[in-house]
Amino acid sequence: MDLNSASSVVLQVLTQASSQDSTVLKPAEEQLRQWETQPGFYTVLLNIFTNHSLDVNVRWLAVLYFKNGIDRYWRRVAPHAISEEEKSTLRAGLITNFNEPVNQIATQIAVLIAKAARLDCPKQWPELIPTLIESVKIQDDLRQHRALLTFYHVTKTLSSKRLAADRKLFQNLASEIYSFACSLWNHHTDTFLQQVCAGVESAAIISLERTLLSLKVLRKLTVHGFLEPLQNAEVMGFLHAVFDRLRQFLECSRSIGAENVCRERLEKIIILFTKVLLDFLDQHPFSFIPLIQRSLEFAVSYVFTEAGGGVVFERFTVQCMGLIKMIVKNDSYKPSKNIEDSKPETIKAHQIKMSLFTYPTLTEICRRLVTHYFLLSEEELMMWEEDPEGFAVEESGGDSWKYSLRPCSEVLFIDIFHEYNQALTPVLLDMVHSLQGPTNVEDTSALLIKDTVYNAVGLAAYELFDSVDFDEWFKSQLLGELQVNHDRYKPLRRRVIWLIGQWVSVKFKSDLRPLLYEAILTLLQDQDLVVRIETATTLKLTVDDFEFRTEQFLPYLESIFSLIFQLLQQVTECDTKMHILHVLSCVIERVNVQIRPYVGCLVQYLPLLWKQSEEHNMLRCAILTTLVHLVKGLGEDGKNLYHFLLPVIQLSTDVSQPPHIYLLEDGLELWLVTLENCPSITPELLHIFQNMAALLELSSENLLICFKIINAYIFSASSEFLQMYAANLCQSFLEILKDITTDGQVQVLKVVENVLQVNPAVGPQMFHALLPPVFRGIIDGERYPVVMATYLGILGRVLLQNTSCFSSLLYQMSQEYNEEIDQILGNLIEMWVDRMDNITQPERRKLSALALLSLLPSVNSVIQDKFCGIINVCVEGLHDVMTEDPETSSYKDCMLISHFEEPKVTEEEEPPTEQDKRKKMVALKDPVHTVSLQQFVYEKLKAQQELMGEEGFRSLMETVDTEIVTQLQGFLQGF
Structure with a gap:
């Protein structure tokens, strides 16, 4: 970029970019964006914003673009980084003249110098700090102030770096400039106090501003500049001086009156003094010990005695109380129960506290x-x-x-x-x-x-x-x-x-509690709104308590719920409505289905409130939470809310809609409970699932609840749901599995397992793309037991319930591994038997036994070769599921379910959801719960015997350990 010709062009575009006319503004912004990476652009910007004759708005814009450029292009490794030659020129130009007349632009220049210093100081910019120190000494008010402002921002930025090497550099800097910073602060402080006493307000306000800036520098140096500040006499001297200066400034504030022009800045600097003490205590509790006595005496005298009369203001009182609180609570000042285990410093601090916190003082x-x-x-x-x-x-x-x-x-x-x-x-x-x-x-x-x-x-x-x-x-x-x-x-x-x-x-x-409920009932009708709102809060605490008993509350439920609902309608502020909604949610959650007769009014009101709260996302979150508890309480009757509920879920879980940032988490929870409690899936509920693909792409902390929602669809409307969404879902799962934790893998695979359980006929075809990785994982010996157990569960269902799919999968894997089908099958059985201990769930262990047994009867030499392992798995499975009937001394399979029984629910338990019932119905068709393992083993062995003949079968059985055979015979007695 030719600087001479470029300056006028850039100036013109910056002028256009500061226009209020969007037709002029937008092209100008685009042009500046293109120039950001051009060599020489930032030199032009520097020339523009340091030219005080130009328009202030144009200079302001130039400073902002320069500052953004430091963030994006100043690092050497950044794409399109500014060259070292240009940066050298820029650094020199930035600290040539501290004479910016406009405060806002001066602050931005100080900030951007600090940003560059964060990356370059001291190695690439060794002259920065010496130049600032020299400039601060200049007897020119404007230059001195601008240099001091920059000095503060540079110190603040460098002190915020946390890597060990950076902290060491800052500590070196602090030790070099601390004396100067102290003398600077003392000079400006004394000057201000003299001027304010003499009544020279205009000069005093200038000195006070410098006092404030120099104290800000000292605060950063003191708190972050020393590893062991207690060992540094200057640091401790400054901290002790803080108390004397504080008193001087407090007395000064007493004398000048509230209307004085210095008043606001004076209070600001008083607060800054307290921040120095609070920060130092927080970062260096042991070095603070010599200051405990003075801190407590000072804070207590101003806050809890007449000494503070006419001097203290609210923020100062808060800071003093914070200082007392931090000293009282500081763990470094609390000795262990066994006093000998405590550090000497801790004991000393504790003794100081004890000597000050006497009974009269407390x-x-x-x-x-x-x-x-x-x-x-x-x-x-x-x-x-x-x-x-x-x-x-x-x-x-x-x-x-x-x-x-x-x-x-x-x-x-x-x-x-x-x-x-x-x-x-x-x-x-x-x-x-x-x-x-x-x-x-x-x-x-x-x-x-x-x-x-x-x-x-x-x-x-x-x-x-x-x-x-x-x-x-x-x-x-x-x-x-x-x-x-x-x-x-x-x-x-x-x-x-x-x-x-x-x-x-x-x-x-x-x-x-009944007496309390009666009191609450009365106070919810109090004439004062504050009393009613406080009563609602106490109601929430009461019903949310461990000792809450529904039967005690039921006689008051209708009246109290009605009054809380009235209160919700009466209040007008967003925060109050949220608060009352949380109370309602808590009541609904605790009484559960008992709420059904009383929620009609709330059901009618919530759509109106939702509409009114369009601009208040946090209130909408509270409505979503209320709806979650409401749907749980209504159970299958929640379907009457769908006209309102489903559009709310649709909006809350649509990541293309801006409100999802606030509503997504609660919206997903509502979606799940709606599915869990719906009697059947409606077309509208199926339609909402279109939101899921984008949610799965996010791969956020919401994945787990997304999987739960998918499972709910699978158990509710498997065939229809899978026809519509299986292909996209399978593709999403393949993408997710590429980059997810082990726990995440298991959650994805469990969804697939559920598909196979609910729909064994078409499920394997629909999710066929996921089966080869599962097969591979088993053959290659997946090292995570929980993942291996899930792999075996998936393949077990395919093998047991969809033989043709298993055969085609076996063929596919033989092509992939370039091995015979029988070789692949043998490897699979061998790994399966070897890794059975990975499976801890009895249902899955029984499934494995059934699946491996389904390979029998067979004349296949590989299967016969692995017969011993198959029988071992079967006997393990029998041990897992067989219980002995003491009356008949016979065994029965404890996992068999013959019919569906409504469970008896105690008052403390939540009743089963529609989803729970659907899972039970699926279980009634699941081989794990419908096929007797004992019977299945007998039938398969009988068929194998018939296939091979007595002699051949006996030879096969001889490959099995005699102890295993004995146990097997024990289980099969009576057959």
């Missing part, structure tokens, strides 16, 4: 957490009134404790209570006892304090197991509190039903 922390931080704030109470759904389902799980005050204070309480429960249990119980009896509805503060204490008792339920008689408390006080209907009492009604939900799986007598 008591104060506990009381302040409960009565101050658990207290519902004015904002929360306002949210309760204005956005009850947002209040009721506010996120409090996962990592929310790292960012939000309420979850953070609750998690800290749980951890501290767990660690120091012996000291804190009496404190909490004392708080509970002081609140016995009803509370005056006019005393709002007393109601809210009671709410906080009950919250604490719920959070500490497992720790209080031996200290609280919850059943008695439930009867004597909590039930009464649920019956106070006054509007001002609603925080307590909501808290008490939540509290019961926390305890129900911890300590709650089964015979009290």
Whole structure:
């Protein structure tokens, strides 16, 4: 690319690419895409984005294309890689002038320099860091800031590399520049504090920005730059200085007021100080030990004493609580039960913690957490009134404790209570006892304090197991509190039903559950929506518990289900509807078929909700989950839902439709349970199977459920299904078997085995392409026992139930191996007999015995030569399946099934699905379950004897071990 002539052309195309007109934009983008791999293109881009006289949008686009080019073409081994000569020119040009006037473009330039540094620094770009350090010292505000911004991004990127060699390089870099980084940070920090005290706001904001960037650099160097930071005096000196600086900045924030222009950045840097400590603790717990005392004293004083008054803000409080939590929970600071087994550092850390967490300190922390931080704030109470759904389902799980005050204070309480429960249990119980009896509805503060204490008792339920008689408390006080209907009492009604939900799986007598169901029934009719939603949550916890008994719940089922359904209709937010649907799903799952009389309303409503939730895929996932449990509960009556159900399955499992990304997993589960419970396969259900080919191509973690779905079709509508899909399915299986784990192979082969079991007449022809690999696997001695067992199961069915197919397969293999048919047959029998121990399932072992016996009677010398092995397999099979009748002292085959019996199902068991019944009907036609092995052995040996005559047969039997013959005669007594 001729740079002089190219610059104007590229500039023109970039200008077109920044257009809002798609007819101009699209061709320009295509042209730039073609230029990406042209030599000199990135040099032109560099010239364009460093030319400050050009349009900002064009320069911005040039920077982005340059940055993308680094990702794609900077590595030496990349296709169309940028030449080393051009990269050398580019590197020099990138760090010539740190004078970009536009902040956004300056940030992008810093990022792309860091991306190049990740690949080239220090070997190909040794001058980068020295140039940055020199530029940071320049007394020019703009250049200094841009150099410092780049310095931060380079440090951040290099610190993220994790290979041992890269970490070593970063550690070398850190040791070289740490002193400079510290002095830089101290300089800018002191400058800012002087300027802010002098009231020079414009200068202070510039210094604060540099302080922030230099601290970001130090954070990366401190956390990732030293293998043993405790041994480095500068590192530990910096970390100790963090506490002093934190106090200075907190006092500064107190003095400047909320409206000051520095306020937002000031809070940002205060949080950054805490992140330094948290990251260092996380990465270097033992090096952090000298900082434990200062950290705890600092955090506790600001969060749990008056020292924090007027200074702390919510995010800072969260960070301090996180610091306390990490120190309390850190396994490196917990000695072993046998103290001698602990490291000296661990014992030291534990002693520091013990000296600081005295009884008075723990008591104060506990009381302040409960009565101050658990207290519902004015904002929360306002949210309760204005956005009850947002209040009721506010996120409090996962990592929310790292960012939000309420979850953070609750998690800290749980951890501290767990660690120091012996000291804190009496404190909490004392708080509970002081609140016995009803509370005056006019005393709002007393109601809210009671709410906080009950919250604490719920959070500490497992720790209080031996200290609280919850059943008695439930009867004597909590039930009464649920019956106070006054509007001002609603925080307590909501808290008490939540509290019961926390305890129900911890300590709650089964015979009290009817009282709880009655309370739930009442509260689901409460005038307050938040109380109703919380009650629904407790219902889910109650029915989802191990102690749940359906018979206790049945008297309340109709009313409760109706009220939960009403609640589902009343709520409007997507998250709330999902939440209530999960409650409904849980109830349906636990009561199973007992739900049938009550689901009409839900069945009518779900199609409407599905339509309304077109833009809310997570809500649709919740609907799919509900449908799964609904179909299970309805059993064969689920067919009445097909007009809605089948289009939902079709959409959810169609990989050409964008929603499948969210809906596929639940959609497959719904597809499977629909098939398992359908009385018969409909044309529409057969049509949906067209989605399967693309699903099998994905070869994802969903393959297992796909195989289950295929099996369901095989057992439901074998002939029709196989005529439509066998050819494509066979081809898909051949592709899958090329690249799949051993377990995956077994799952594919089991599907084939099921085809042969259900349809032995045409199944082998339809899946004939899969049989040679199976035959080969047996002959070649497949080394995985579970795969070999499946191979033998497949071939056993072909041999036993489709002789002509077996003969043609034998001929095909003789051609392939270029050996006589008898030789191939002999090898097969020999391997079969040798690998019988691979087969562990009694059904398959009997199948092998029947299959090998089906070769008799025969005059074939090879079969007669292998007669001993065949008899060995038969006797093994007889041992597996024959049981002795003690009354008659005769043997009978325990695998024989003469008729289909509906099993008796206890209330705790799920009733059999239609699929279970179909499998039983298939078993009634399966030789494994219809042919007596004992009878079959007798008939085959009798036929062989008749074929060979007495003398010949006796000679044949003499090839069998005498002990085996004795055992065989024992089984055949009476014939």
